[in-house]
Amino acid sequence: xxxxxxxxxxxxxxxxxxxxxxxxxxxxxxxxxxxxxxxxxxxxxxxxxxxxxxxxxxxxxxxxxxxxxxxxxxxxxxxxxxxxxxxxxxxxxxxxxxxxxxxxxx
Numbered sequence: 399x400x401x402x403x404x405x406x407x408x409x410x411x412x413x414x415x416x417x418x419x420x421x422x423x424x425x426x427x428x429x430x431x432x433x434x435x436x437x438x439x440x441x442x443x444x445x446x447x448x449x450x451x452x453x454x455x456x457x458x459x460x461x462x463x464x465x466x467x468x469x470x471x472x473x474x475x476x477x478x479x480x481x482x483x484x485x486x487x488x489x490x491x492x493x494x495x496x497x498x499x500x501x502x503x504x
Contacts (some may be wrong), residue, residue, distance in 0.1 A: 443486055444501045449479065458482050459498050463490045 443459045453461050466487040474480035474487075489495060 440501055444498055458486055
């Protein structure tokens with residue numbers, strides 16, 4: 399809490415609105431390098447099939463959310479499959495399935 403409820407410095411709202419888009423663009427451009435993100439992962443989510451288990455043969459992006467939640471509580475398998483299942487879990491958890499729609503149509 400600032401003394402007497404005042405900020406120690408004031409930010410000019412006009413300047414902050416001018417700078418914010420530039421900051422967001424720089425963060426967006428840095429994220430893939432920061433987390434070693436690979437755009438091919440999204441392609442694999444819509445092409446790779448589950449190799450075993452209850453949903454053997456089902457494309458990873460079509461695996462029902464309850465199964466992914468079960469894997470999340472049990473622990474995802476090691477390796478690439480586990481990474482893809484965990485990625486799909488996060489996509490479904492955050493309601494981002496629409497990001498895969500253009501890739502499904504290819």
